Amino acid sequence: MTTTSHEARIRPFSLAIPESDLEDLRHRLDRTRWPDELPGVGWDYGVPRDYLRELAHYWRHTYDWRAAEARLNRWPQFMTTIDGADVHFAHIRSPEPDATPLIITHGWPGSIVEFERIAGPLTDPRAHGADPADAFHLVLPSIPGFTLSGPTRESGWEYRRVAAAFAELMRRLGYDRYGVQGGDWGAAVSRELGRIRPDAVTGVHLNLIPGTGATSEPTEEELAELSPAERERTWASWERMREWSRDKQGYADIQSTRPQTLAYALNDSPVGQLAWIAEKFKEWTDSVDRPEDAVDRDHLLTDVMLYWLTGTAGSSARIYYERAHAPYWGQPPEPSSAPTALALFPRENFIVLRHLAERSNRIVRWTEFDRGGHFGAMEEPDLLVGDIRAFFRDLREAPPA
Numbered sequence: 019m020t021t022t023s024h025e026a027r028i029r030p031f032s033l034a035i036p037e038s039d040l041e042d043l044r045h046r047l048d049r050t051r052w053p054d055e056l057p058g059v060g061w062d063y064g065v066p067r068d069y070l071r072e073l074a075h076y077w078r079h080t081y082d083w084r085a086a087e088a089r090l091n092r093w094p095q096f097m098t099t100i101d102g103a104d105v106h107f108a109h110i111r112s113p114e115p116d117a118t119p120l121i122i123t124h125g126w127p128g129s130i131v132e133f134e135r136i137a138g139p140l141t142d143p144r145a146h147g148a149d150p151a152d153a154f155h156l157v158l159p160s161i162p163g164f165t166l167s168g169p170t171r172e173s174g175w176e177y178r179r180v181a182a183a184f185a186e187l188m189r190r191l192g193y194d195r196y197g198v199q200g201g202d203w204g205a206a207v208s209r210e211l212g213r214i215r216p217d218a219v220t221g222v223h224l225n226l227i228p229g230t231g232a233t234s235e236p237t238e239e240e241l242a243e244l245s246p247a248e249r250e251r252t253w254a255s256w257e258r259m260r261e262w263s264r265d266k267q268g269y270a271d272i273q274s275t276r277p278q279t280l281a282y283a284l285n286d287s288p289v290g291q292l293a294w295i296a297e298k299f300k301e302w303t304d305s306v307d308r309p310e311d312a313v314d315r316d317h318l319l320t321d322v323m324l325y326w327l328t329g330t331a332g333s334s335a336r337i338y339y340e341r342a343h344a345p346y347w348g349q350p351p352e353p354s355s356a357p358t359a360l361a362l363f364p365r366e367n368f369i370v371l372r373h374l375a376e377r378s379n380r381i382v383r384w385t386e387f388d389r390g391g392h393f394g395a396m397e398e399p400d401l402l403v404g405d406i407r408a409f410f411r412d413l414r415e416a417p418p419a
Contacts, residue, residue, distance in 0.1 A: 031095040033087045041151040047078040050289045065293045073248040086320040106166035107159035112141040114153035121157040124141040125202020127295040129165045130158045131321045135399035152407040165324040169333030176340035181210035201225030212356030221413045222358045231368040232256040255369035273338035281332025302392035313396045351378045359383035359409040365391030394419040
């Protein structure tokens with residue numbers, strides 16, 4: 019990757035959304051053209067109208083963007099240009115000088131808002147009643163094309179290119195050795211970063227490993243080689259995959275094929291953008307009736323705001339298109355030698371099968387929780403923080419190979 023001196027500059031950044039943008043949002047919310055709805059169908063056809071109207075009313079009249087903006091601005095934030103893309107990131111140094119550098123990457127439809135509840139305990143465990151030896155210097159980037167790192171200006175930004183960009187980001191920050199963590203697209207990026215930079219990445223902590231679930235009905239021959247517990251998980255993985263293919267994959271198919279067409283609607287209608295994201299926070303979390311069962315309503319709306327205010331509904335969706343049209347699409351994952359940990363939440367979209375994960379990953383820690391879903395940092399921050407600490411503590415204390 020060739021970098022000019024101008025591109026290598028790291029520029030301070032602070033959120034300061036013009037009031038005119040907020041006024042435009044209010045006008046659009048006031049003029050929403052609501053669709054009809056079938057009676058009694060709940061969430062089966064998508065986001066229920068009554069729920070969305072109530073959430074949009076809260077967004078319009080109660081939610082406080084300026085308070086959220088001020089909270090985010092407590093984090094030191096920066097911009098730099100890597101491989102032609104503007105990359106936004108927060109860089110939160112721990113007060114502990116020997117803290118472990120750790121880059122955490124979000125997914126879709128997430129953002130750095132996901133990490134509000136884990137940043138403090140990870141950077142300053144002493145202040146949260148934990149061992150200061152478990153402290154981290156955090157780097158929280160926005161994926162190119164997503165929110166404050168978007169929109170991108172050229173094609174080709176799939177997850178491998180993102181991983182290479184984040185390796186360059188860590189180099190610019192002066193980190194020669196560091197850990198990585200992520201879920202969703204952040205899991206793909208983090209795993210790839212560990213694969214391509216085993217000299218730099220000390221450990222890879224993930225919420226999931228893409229491509230390690232059952233994609234076809236398991237055969238008797240396959241099941242015979244597994245333990246009873248893994249056989250049960252394999253059947254459960256297959257059932258969840260069938261449910262996903264039948265009822266939940268539509269958004270990914272659209273974003274993998276026609277992200278530009280989708281962008282016109284989401285970029286023009288704040289309620290459309292709200293529905294597109296809120297649905298995922300309901301379907302992918304450990305919720306019952308509404309997303310707020312699992313995640314804080316204001317955090318959800320702040321995430322939506324970052325997409326709306328940056329106009330990145332389309333450019334964030336393009337990562338699906340770029341992956342689906344990349345030369346490696348459909349091929350088995352290339353093996354990674356980096357020490358890897360899985361923190362598995364039960365309401366994650368896909369069940370990771372250990373016998374498949376171990377084919378191409380060096381699994382050294384495997385933790386299964388009894389609650390939580392896709393947005394682990396928002397839903398169960400204490401569980402995720404504890405597992406991250408334990409994994410990297412084990413790596414620090416392990417005898418030299």
